[in-house]
Structures are given as structure tokens and as C-alpha cells.
Amino acid sequence: MVELMEELKKIEEKWNKRWKELSLQKFKGESDKKKFYLLEMFAYPSGDLHMGHLRNYVIGDVLHRFLLMNGYDVLHPVGWDAFGLPAEGAAIKRGISPDKWTYNNIGISSSTLKKMGLLYDWDREVITCREDYYKWTQWIFLKMYENGLVYRKKSYVNWCPSCQTVLANEQVINNKCWRCSSEITKKELEQWYFKITSYAQKLLDGLEDLKDWPENIKTMQKNWIGRSEGLLIDFQVKGTDLKIKVFTTRPDTIYGVTFLAIAPEHDLIKILKFDDDKKEMILKYIEDSIKKSEIERSSTEKEKSGVWSGLYCINPVNGREVKLFICDYVLSGYGTGAVMGVPAHDQRDFEFAQKNGIEIIQVIKPKDYEWDFSKGAYVEDGITLNSEQFSNMESSLMKEKITDFIEEKGYGKRSVTYRLRDWLISRQRYWGAPIPMIHCERCGIVPVPEKDLPVRLPDSSEIDFTPKGKSPLESHKSFMNVKCPICGNDALRDPDTMDTFVDSSWYQLRYADPKNDEKIFEKELVDKFLPVDMYIGGAEHANGHLIYFRFITKVLKDLGYLSFDEPALALFNQGMIMDKNGNVMSKSAGNAVPVGPFVDRYGTDVARGTELFIGPAGKDALWSEDGVIGISRFLERLKNFAFKYNKNIVKDYTPQNDIEKMIFVKLNKTIKQVGDDIRNFSHNTALASMMELLNLLYKEEKNLSFEFLNFIIYKYTQIISPFIPHLAEEIYEGFNEKDSIFLTTWPEYDKNFLMEDNVTIVVQIDGKIRDRLVVQRDTDKEEIFKSVILNETVKKYLKDKEIEKYVYVPNRLINLILKK
RNA sequence: GCGAAAGUGGCGGAAUUGGCAGACGCGCUGGACUUAGGAUCCAGUAGGUAAUCCUGUGGGGGUUCAACUCCCCCCUUUCGCACCA
Numbered sequence: 001m002v003e004l005m006e007e008l009k010k011i012e013e014k015w016n017k018r019w020k021e022l023s024l025q026k027f028k029g030e031s032d033k034k035k036f037y038l039l040e041m042f043a044y045p046s047g048d049l050h051m052g053h054l055r056n057y058v059i060g061d062v063l064h065r066f067l068l069m070n071g072y073d074v075l076h077p078v079g080w081d082a083f084g085l086p087a088e089g090a091a092i093k094r095g096i097s098p099d100k101w102t103y104n105n106i107g108i109s110s111s112t113l114k115k116m117g118l119l120y121d122w123d124r125e126v127i128t129c130r131e132d133y134y135k136w137t138q139w140i141f142l143k144m145y146e147n148g149l150v151y152r153k154k155s156y157v158n159w160c161p162s163c164q165t166v167l168a169n170e171q172v173i174n175n176k177c178w179r180c181s182s183e184i185t186k187k188e189l190e191q192w193y194f195k196i197t198s199y200a201q202k203l204l205d206g207l208e209d210l211k212d213w214p215e216n217i218k219t220m221q222k223n224w225i226g227r228s229e230g231l232l233i234d235f236q237v238k239g240t241d242l243k244i245k246v247f248t249t250r251p252d253t254i255y256g257v258t259f260l261a262i263a264p265e266h267d268l269i270k271i272l273k274f275d276d277d278k279k280e281m282i283l284k285y286i287e288d289s290i291k292k293s294e295i296e297r298s299s300t301e302k303e304k305s306g307v308w309s310g311l312y313c314i315n316p317v318n319g320r321e322v323k324l325f326i327c328d329y330v331l332s333g334y335g336t337g338a339v340m341g342v343p344a345h346d347q348r349d350f351e352f353a354q355k356n357g358i359e360i361i362q363v364i365k366p367k368d369y370e371w372d373f374s375k376g377a378y379v380e381d382g383i384t385l386n387s388e389q390f391s392n393m394e395s396s397l398m399k400e401k402i403t404d405f406i407e408e409k410g411y412g413k414r415s416v417t418y419r420l421r422d423w424l425i426s427r428q429r430y431w432g433a434p435i436p437m438i439h440c441e442r443c444g445i446v447p448v449p450e451k452d453l454p455v456r457l458p459d460s461s462e463i464d465f466t467p468k469g470k471s472p473l474e475s476h477k478s479f480m481n482v483k484c485p486i487c488g489n490d491a492l493r494d495p496d497t498m499d500t501f502v503d504s505s506w507y508q509l510r511y512a513d514p515k516n517d518e519k520i521f522e523k524e525l526v527d528k529f530l531p532v533d534m535y536i537g538g539a540e541h542a543n544g545h546l547i548y549f550r551f552i553t554k555v556l557k558d559l560g561y562l563s564f565d566e567p568a569l570a571l572f573n574q575g576m577i578m579d580k581n582g583n584v585m586s587k588s589a590g591n592a593v594p595v596g597p598f599v600d601r602y603g604t605d606v607a608r609g610t611e612l613f614i615g616p617a618g619k620d621a622l623w624s625e626d627g628v629i630g631i632s633r634f635l636e637r638l639k640n641f642a643f644k645y646n647k648n649i650v651k652d653y654t655p656q657n658d659i660e661k662m663i664f665v666k667l668n669k670t671i672k673q674v675g676d677d678i679r680n681f682s683h684n685t686a687l688a689s690m691m692e693l694l695n696l697l698y699k700e701e702k703n704l705s706f707e708f709l710n711f712i713i714y715k716y717t718q719i720i721s722p723f724i725p726h727l728a729e730e731i732y733e734g735f736n737e738k739d740s741i742f743l744t745t746w747p748e749y750d751k752n753f754l755m756e757d758n759v760t761i762v763v764q765i766d767g768k769i770r771d772r773l774v775v776q777r778d779t780d781k782e783e784i785f786k787s788v789i790l791n792e793t794v795k796k797y798l799k800d801k802e803i804e805k806y807v808y809v810p811n812r813l814i815n816l817i818l819k820k
Numbered sequence: 821g822c823g824a825a826a827g828u829g830g831c832g833g834a835a836u837u838g839g840c841a842g843a844c845g846c847g848c849u850g851g852a853c854u855u856a857g858g859a860u861c862c863a864g865u866a867g868g869u870a871a872u873c874c875u876g877u878g879g880g881g882g883u884u885c886a887a888c889u890c891c892c893c894c895c896u897u898u899c900g901c902a903c904c905a
Contacts, residue, residue, distance in 0.1 A: 003859095174902095216824055220900055223823070228904070248905060261905095304903085334904045341905095348903055419904055542900075582898095613845070615833060620898085622832075629858090630845045636860085685834070688844035695844090698861095762840050767886050769840060770872090793872075807885050813839050817885050 004636050008603035012726045016117040022740055024068070025076065025119040027529075033073040037529050038064055039508055039568070041537030041545070042079045042126075045105035046086055049112050050592035051611065051623055052577040052585040058611050059574055059681065060536050061118045065722040066678045069746040075529050076119060077511040079126030080106050083134070083500045085163055085179055086588075087431045088465055088472075097460040098431040102129055112596045116604045117726065124514045128503035133510065134433035135454035136520040137503055140552065141436055142447050143559055149195045152445065156265055156290060156332070157424055159187040164467040165428040166191060168499060169421050170544040186290060192435060192496070194423040196551050200225050201416075202565075203550055212570035220542040226419025231403055232336065233412035235260055237272070238312040238321060244268065247335030247417050250345065251406065252399040255387040256363035258353065259341035260313045261306060261325045264289040265332035275310040282307055282326065289328035304329045304352035315340075316411035317402070318388065327352065335417050343377065350377035363387050364395045423548070425499045430463055430472040432497030440484035440491035449485050455493065471495040504545055505552040508532055508567055520561070527563050535568035538576060546571075572681055575620040585623060593623060605724035606631055612683035612723060634691055635727060641697060642717065645709040646734030653711040658757075659703050665756050666693055667712055671749040674719045683723065690720055715747045763788055764815040765797045773814075781808045788814055 019025065027035075040060040043053050060076065067074050080102075087098035106127065113120065126133060144150045158167040162182035166189060171178040196203075204225050207218045230249035237244060244260060262268065264286040274282050285307040306327035313324050322341070329348055330339055343353030343360045353360055364382045365371060371378040381395045390398045390405075406412045426435065434455040436448035448455055458479045463472050473479055474495035484491035512529040513521035537545075549567050557565040576584050579591040586592060599607050609631035615621040655661040670693045677686035693716065697709070714735060721728035721741045732741040755777060761784060763771040771793040775784060785806060788794055794816070802819040 216900085219824065223901060226901090226904065230905080246905085250905075329903050331904065339905050346905065348905075351903095417904080419901095539899080613832090619826095619833095624832080624846085626846050627832080633860095634845085640860095684832090685844080688834075691844055760840080764839090764886075767884095772840075796872095805885075807839095809839055809886095813886085815839085815885050 004632060004639070005601070005603050005606070007639075008605055008635070008727065011730045012115075012117060012604050015726045015729045016114070018729070019117060019119065019740065019742075022743075024740060024742055025121050026123075027075040027121065028073050030073055033071055035529065036067050036072040036074045036534070037532045038067070038074055038076045038534050039511075039532045039536070040078075041535070041541065042081050042504070042507060043109070044081045044084055044086070045102060045109050046587045047105055047108065047592075048594040048596045049109045050577075050585055050587065050594055051598070052592070054595045054607070055577055055611050055617070056536055056538075056574055057113065057116075057118055058608050059572075059617050059683070061608075061725075062612065062678060062683060062722040063534065063536075064119050065725060065742050066675075066746070068742045069718070069721075069744060071745070074119075075511070076121060077124040077126070077514075078110075078113065078118075078120040078122070079124075079507060079511070080109075080128065081500065081504050081507075082106065082127050082129035083432045083497075083503055085165075085429060085431070088429060091460065091463075092465045092467075099129065099460060102431075108596065112599065115596070115599060116607070124511050126507050126510050126514055128433075128500070128507065129431070131454050131456060132515075132517060133507075134503070136510065137433040137498065137506070138436040138448070138453050138455060139450065139520055140502070140506060140556070141498065142450060142453075144194060144555060145437075145447055147555075147559060149198070149555060151193055151195065151422075152190055153193055153422075154188065154190040156186045156188050157191055158184045159189075161185055164469050166424060166426060168424045168501070170423075170501075170547070171499075188290075191424050191426040192437075192494075194425050194502075194551075196423045196547075197418060197420055199551050199554055200227070200418040200420045202554055203420075203547065206550060206554070206566055210566060210569070210571070213568075214539075214571060214573055217539060217542045217546065217571065217573065221547060224420065224543040224547065228417050228419070230415060230417065231406060231412050232415040233316065233340070233406060235313040235315065235340070237324065238314055240273075242268065242271065244313060244324070244338050245336040245412075246338045246340045247415065248340055250342065250399075251402045252384065252390075252395045253342040253345045253363055254315065254317055254340065254402060254406075255390070256342040256344045256361045257315050257320070257322060257340045258343060258359045258361055259322045259325055259349075261327040261330045261339050261341050261349075261352070263330040263332035263337040264326055264328055266326075266337045269326070272309065272311065278308075278310045282309060286326060303355060304348060306352060306356065308356075316409070317406070323358070325352075325356075333421055334419065344373070345377050345379055347377045347379060361386060423499075423551075425502055426496040427499055428469070428471040428495075429497050430457070430460070430465065432500060433503060434473065435494040435496050435498055437494040438482055438484060438491050439494065440487065440489065442489060443484055443486045443491075445494075446484060446486055446491075452485070457497075471497070473497070501545060501548050502552075505548040506556070508535075508549070509553075509556070509562070523561060523563075530562075531564050531566055532568040532570075534570045534572065536572045536574060539573040540576075572618070574617050574681075575615070577614075577621055577623050580622055580624060582622065602628055602632070603726075605635060605727050609635065609687065609724055613687050615684055617681040617683055634687075634694070635724065637698070638694060638720070639727060639731075641694065641701075642713050642731045643734065645706065645713045646717070646731050647710060647736075649714055649735050649737075650707045650711040653708055656705070656708070659700055660705075660708055661753075662756060663696060663700060663704070663708075663712065665753050666696055667715060668749040668753045671715065671719055671747050672754065675746065675749075678722065687723060690716070690723075717741065718744060718747050759811045761811070762813040763791065763794060764813060765794065766818055767815060770794060770797060777811055781810075784808065784814055788816070 038060055040056045064074055064076050082102050087102050090096050090101040091098050158172050160167055160177040160182055162180045163177060172184050175184050204227055228249055230247055231251045232245050232247055234243040234245055306325040309324045309326055311324045312321045314321055341349040343350045344362045345364055363386045364384055366382045384393050384395050384398045385391050390402055436455045438446050440446055458476050464475060465472055480492050482491055482493050509521055509526055512526045553567040554565045556562045578584055583589055583591060610627040613631055614627055655664045670689050673689045674686045717728050717731045729741055757777055758774050759777050761773040761775055762769055763773055771791055804817045804819045807815045
């Protein structure tokens with residue numbers, strides 16, 4: 001086995017070089033070929049790549065080679081998501097500058113990829129931390145700003161005390177930081193936002209067209225966007241001309257409103273006049289609520305708390321006066337941050353009302369029984385009551401009628417609310433794209449003129465990385481100090497950098513024109529290559545990257561820079577690689593198996609084979625070095641066999657006898673299956689079927705002619721080549737062929753030889769297998785029946801019994817049913 | 821709590837979509853060649869059993885000549901969301 005490894009490594013170097021000479025990795029621009037843009041999610045370079053990353057790349061490479069052999073012109077670029085927090089961590093912990101650390105990691109990782117001979121067009125490599133890239137990230141910010149899609153807002157934001165920066169909603173997982181798992185706290189800060197909410201509907205609608213995206217990802221995005229149809233209703237605050245807008249999806253319960261509740265962060269809090277004797281208590285409640293962590297506040301277990309404001313509101317439909325509460329169970333970021341309290345028909349309102357002695361008025365009852373309120377609120381549909389002229393009807397009908405009524409009277413109007421929040425993109429970090437804005441005392445906040453891009457990051461040697469809760473750039477005088485582009489007076493730069501998900505939301509576009517320094521890209525080129533035909537990456541990005549990536553594409557389309565609005569036509573989610581305890585492999589978890597040393601030891605083809613045979617590409621898999629043994633044995637067997645027969649080429653061969661015919665059928669079946677399996681990302685079964693064929697060849701070798709085996713091995717080498725390309729090329733070369741096996745055409749299977757002449761018919765009696773029968777394919781039903789009842793084994797069971805009927809499945813099975 | 825997916829030998833996993841359960845591989849057992857074996861080759865390997873017999877795809881019911889596959893109930897695991905009004 002050690003010799004095999006050594007031999008493979010020599011072969012690998014040779015072919016890596018050869019492929020480069022042949023420009024196999026390049027998009028050719030040949031007009032007779034169909035283009036295919038194949039893309040794997042690019043990686044954050046945190047050191048060497050590990051087996052989890054590799055899976056992604058290998059899956060892509062198999063497809064690439066398969067596509068080449070199927071006549072496609074393939075664009076397959078690679079790059080690095082190179083801005084990010086770990087680089088700063090390295091600076092703090094080990095005193096290495098973020099850029100050095102990053103470029104060093106990129107060097108290690110890309111040399112691994114190159115060593116593996118993966119077909120990437122390295123001339124298109126994109127690195128997000130380079131000036132020639134982040135200049136255009138900043139440019140996108142400016143374009144969005146010009147078009148009203150960027151704004152600044154002061155509000156309570158997610159703050160990671162460990163990373164010392166704010167986070168977007170998508171980066172908070174179970175109230176913990178996505179990077180370091182620290183508990184998130186709230187902080188009131190003025191930050192930059194991308195107005196992704198104004199694209200909520202478009203992002204939702206676009207999902208309909210993404211036929212080749214996995215259903216679960218689309219569902220996750222749908223739920224994340226969370227469209228909800230309802231009504232905005234104004235409740236007047238008694239004794240003022242202030243109105244409180246509430247959002248509800250249940251206007252059919254409006255006669256059951258017995259209080260109103262607003263969030264502690266609600267804007268009206270600052271305007272409302274509270275009684276002096278209550279004021280202190282109210283303000284303390286608000287302050288405490290805001291300080292509480294999200295976990296404390298959002299726990300469903302927790303009792304619903306709130307404080308009466310001393311004010312009353314008026315229900316517009318019946319003039320009823322109800323108390324206005326401030327409640328921390330009302331979310332400030334959803335809807336209007338105010339709700340109408342209907343304890344009879346909403347569980348949360350019910351709990352709050354019970355605790356605070358608020359009246360419960362039932363306005364909907366179940367159709368055929370009485371609701372017992374000791375069980376809680378009744379939240380289903382039913383028949384209305386206590387609702388004036390809307391009483392005694394189906395609540396769904398009432399909903400229609402009351403909605404029309406409220407709109408007619410001008411009390412409110414139909415409205416759609418989304419769960420999706422705007423994208424907070426400011427980060428108090430150094431290693432990111434600086435936000436291209438200038439703060440001027442006279443002119444306000446003004447954008448950096450386009451001609452001044454990029455706003456360069458200062459050299460990291462001049463930066464103090466000690467966490468201070470604000471951007472490290474803020475204390476860098478020569479970065480911060482700038483002249484206002486409008487009035488020319490002293491002004492300050494924005495000290496924050498952009499969320500790195502902004503960088504990765506448009507890289508797929510830059511690959512089309514990676515070296516353009518005049519503009520972000522040539523529209524013509526982008527239109528030629530995009531959308532991406534197959535995007536491969538992990539499902540964990542469903543509600544982060546994959547939404548941002550669609551959002552930015554839609555924005556650039558609307559601004560006229562693109563003529564399509566979805567970045568990728570097809571998406572494939574490869575499963576994650578876990579360690580043997582079932583933990584996701586990652587650098588930070590310390591369980592990452594690095595690719596470089598692994599490949600040095602076993603060779604690329606073994607590494608590829610191991611990754612591909614581990615299980616279906618779409619499912620998670622446990623990493624185990626045991627897989628190496630099976631694949632190595634297989635390659636050894638293949639090599640030993642193939643090198644005996646790879647001499648000349650027998651182009652066409654008609655099977656000469658039954659054994660040859662049987663093997664020829666097996667070959668055809670295998671060709672079909674491997675092709676189907678590659679398209680379905682089911683590489684494990686493709687390899688299994690090729691192992692089966694090889695096992696069969698070994699078994700029958702002595703019964704087969706040289707010509708036949710020569711013919712078989714040629715095709716075999718072709719279909720296995722996407723999986724183990726180096727060894728395949730070496731075998732292929734033996735056939736006195738030049739160039740590369742990847743320039744040959746994928747073999748077609750012969751439809752006439754997909755089925756054996758003889759079939760085994762399973763003989764069942766009362767559904768139990770009693771015997772098997774080998775007959776000619778398509779033997780007549782009656783004839784089979786006749787021979788079955790004469791069969792000795794069957795006779796034994798038929799003794800003293802009568803056959804009631806029998807079922808025959810052509811070429812498969814016969815089932816005799818006996819009379820009871 | 822809601823939504824999605826999944827549960828098959830000692831292990832990773834197959835099963836043409838209702839028709840031979842366990843392909844292929846690991847591991848294990850035996851044998852051959854060997855000074856040697858973490859090499860190679862051959863045979864065996866779901867469980868129970870004397871058996872060509874019985875049992876078996878998370879559990880329980882059902883449909884069917886026939887169920888890993890379809891229907892109903894339950895259990896478990898993973899993932900996503902989680903006071904969204």
C-alpha cells in the first residue's frame with residue numbers, strides 16, 4: 001500500500017502539470033458549447049483547509065470533469081472570504097498582523113488545492129480583503145446609499161461582549177454569537193443598515209422561480225422572511241390627539257380587546273405624558289426591561305410582566321376605554337411594537353390579563369361546545385359573539401367584514417408585515433471594508449466621492465487591537481481625519497467596517513470580470529456567465545449568506561447593473577463532515593483534520609475517493625480514516641487490472657458469448673448509473689457500482705479475451721475519471737492516447753444492453769419466498785406458471801392445497817395464493 | 821410549542837419508487853501464499869436454528885397477493901424558528 005501511495009503521488013504531479021499546460025481549468029469561450037458556471041461557496045482562510053472544506057471542493061471538481069466530458073464550457077473559479085474576526089484574534093493573541101496572517105493562510109490553503117489538481121481557474125481568484133475587491137464592496141454601499149437603501153438608525157442592537165462588536169440578526173443564534181457563542185447583550189447604538197426589508201416581498205416571490213433549490217432551504221427562507229397579512233388599527237390615547245398603531249392578524253377579535261400593550265422601546269414612550277406619581281415606576285420598568293437580556297425577556301416560561309402607564313386608549317369600533325400597558329413581551333422590532341390585548345383569544349394576552357386582573361371578554365366560541373377558560377385562551381376559529389352587528393357568524397367571515405368596516409371608517413387599513421429585519425452592517429472591527437462615509441459637523445453625514453475609493457485600511461502596525469468596545473480605527477488619527485468633500489473643512493471618517501457578509505454577497509459577480517479596475521464588472525461579461533448554474537455549499541447559510549447574496553443581486557438588477565435577479569439557478573447543500581463524536585469539524589473546535597498532510601500521506605485520488613465514498617454528498621458524515629483502506633485497496637486492484645489491458649484501443653466490440661454479454665450489460669448499466677449518480681450527487685453509489693464491476697472482472701478474467709477487456713477497461717477508465725482523475729489519466733495514457741481523458745466524450749450506454757437475457761423469477765407462495773427460477777427474459781406468464789407448479793420445492797407446498805389465484809410481475813416474481 | 825428531515829447488521833450505508841432487505845465498503849471469522857503481515861488472493865459474515873424452517877428495516881395498528889417503501893397513532897434523533905400579535 002505504501003508503494004501505491006508513492007506511485008500515485010508521482011502520477012499526480014505529472015498530471016497536475018499536464019492539465020495546466022492543456023488549460024483544462026479555463027473557460028474556453030467556444031460558441032458551440034453550452035456554458036456552465038460552477039461555483040462552490042468560497043472559504044474563510046483560517047489555516048489549512050480541513051476535510052469539511054475539501055468535500056465541497058471535491059464534489060465540485062467531480063462535476064466539473066463530468067461536464068467537460070459532456071461537452072460543456074465550464075467557468076469554475078475560486079477565491080477567499082478573507083476579511084473577518086479571526087485575523088484580528090491572531091493579531092491580539094500572537095502579534096501577527098491580520099493581513100500577514102490572512103495571506104499566509106490563503107497561501108497554505110491554495111497550495112493544497114493546487115497540489116490536489118482541482119480544476120480551478122486561478123487567474124480569476126478573488127480575495128475580499130484586497131483593495132481591488134473591497135473598493136467595489138464600498139462602491140456597492142455608495143450606490144445603495146444613493147438609492148435610499150442604506151440608512152443610519154439609533155436603536156437597541158445585538159452586542160457581542162466578547163467580539164466587542166454589534167451583530168446582525170442572522171448572526172445571533174439562540175441569543176449567542178455565531179462566532180464565539182458568547183451571550184448577546186443589547187446596546188443602544190447608532191448604526192448603518194441595509195434596507196433588506198424593502199426587498200422582503202421580492203425575496204419571497206423569487207423563491208418560486210428557484211426550482212432547483214432544495215425545498216428545505218426555501219422553506220427556511222420563507223419562515224425567516226415571515227410574511228404575515230393583517231390590519232393596522234389606530235387606537236387613540238384618551239385625552240390626547242396621539243394615536244397608537246397596532247398590527248393584528250385577528251381583527252375578528254377586536255370586540256374582545258380589554259387592554260393595549262406597547263414595547264418598552266416604543267417611540268411614543270418619549271412623547272407620552274405620565275402622571276408624576278407613576279412616572280418613576282414606569283421609567284424604572286422600561287430601563288430594567290431594556291437591560292434584561294433577550295433570553296430573560298423572550299423566555300416563554302417567564303411570567304408576562306408589564307406596567308400600567310396610567311393612560312387609557314379608545315377602541316375605535318365600540319368606543320370602549322382600555323388601559324395602556326408597557327409590556328416587555330411586546331417586541332419593538334416587529335409590526336408596530338404595539339398590540340391590542342385580547343386575553344380571551346391570545347395565550348400571551350391571557351396570561352398577562354390573569355396576572356393583572358384584566359377583564360376577559362369572549363368574542364369567539366367553538367362551534368359545538370363551550371370553551372373552558374381554565375385551559376387558557378381560545379385561539380381557534382369559531383362563531384362570533386359579543387361583537388355588535390358582527391355577532392353570530394363564522395369568525396373567518398367576520399374577519400373579512402370587520403376589515404372592510406375598519407377601512408371604510410378610516411380606523412385602519414390592511415397591511416403586510418414581515419419578520420425579516422433590516423440588515424445591520426456596521427461592525428466595530430478593523431479587518432473589514434471601511435464604511436465609505438464622512439461625518440462633517442456642518443454638512444452632516446456625507447458619502448465619500450466615488451473617485452476617492454477605495455477608503456483604504458491603514459497598515460495594521462499602526463493599530464491598537466485591544467478591545468475597547470469601539471472600532472480600532474477610531475483611535476487612528478490619520479485614518480479618521482479627513483476633509484469634508486462638500487465644504488472642505490475638517491471632518492471624520494466613519495470608524496466602522498462592513499459586515500463580512502457584504503463582501504461575500506457579490507463575489508460570484510466579480511469572478512466574471514475579476515481584474516476590472518474601471519468598474520465593478522463589465523455588464524456584458526456578467527450577463528454572459530451568470531447566473532451561476534450550480535452553487536454548492538452548506539445548508540447552514542440558508543438564512544444568512546444565501547439571503548444576502550440574493551438580496552444584493554436583486555438590488556444591482558434594479559439599479560441597472562445586471563439583467564437577472566437571482567444569483568444561482570441551482571443549489572446543492574453538501575452535508576457537513578463531523579468528527580467521530582458527531583461534532584462539526586472546524587478549526588475553532590480543534591477537531592479539524594487538515595487536508596495538506598493527509599494528501600501528502602495518501603495522495604489526492606485516495607483523499608478524493610475517501611470523501612466521496614463516505615456517504616451521499618447531501619448528508620452529514622462522520623470522518624474516519626478507515627475509509628482510506630477500502631479506497632486504497634480498490635485503487636490498487638484497479639491499477640493492477642487496468643495496466644494489463646490498457647494497451648491499444650478496441651473501438652467497438654460485440655460480445656462473443658454469454659459471459660461477455662453479461663459483463664457487457666453490467667458495463668452499460670454501470671455507465672448509466674455513474675452518470676445518473678454524478679448528476680444526483682450520489683457519489684458513494686457510483687463508486688460502489690464501479691467496485692462491483694471490477695469485482696466481476698476479476699472473477700471472470702480468465703474467461704474473457706484480451707480485446708474484450710481492453711474495450712471494457714477503456715470505458716471503465718472514462719467513467720471513473722471524474723472520481724480519481726490522476727490514476728485514470730495514467731491508465732488512459734497506456735492506450736497510446738494523447739492529451740487528456742477529460743477531452744474525450746463521456747461514453748454512451750447501449751440501450752439494447754441494459755438488461756440481461758436471463759432473469760431470476762422469485763417464486764412465492766402466500767407471499768413467502770420458496771424458490772427461484774431462471775428463465776429467458778419476457779417468458780410468457782402461463783409458461784412460467786406451468787414450470788412453477790412442476791417445481792419440486794413448490795410441489796411440496798402445494799400438497800393437499802388448491803391454488804386460488806396467482807400474481808405475476810413480469811420478469812420479477814410470481815406469487816401463488818392458496819385457498820385457505 | 822411550530823416547521824422540516826430522518827430512524828435499516830458490530831460500523832458507514834444500498835434497495836430500479838409497492839415486488840429477492842442488507843448492494844458496495846469497513847470490521848470480523850476461516851483458508852491460500854508467506855521468515856513475517858497493518859501486503860495480496862479466495863471463501864464466509866442480519867439474528868435464532870439440526871434445517872431448504874422461523875424472525876427481522878424505531879414501536880403499535882391498517883391497506884395489499886405482496887410494505888423499508890403507502891395510510892393512521894406513538895417514540896427517538898438532528899436541523900431551523902421560537903412571546904412574530
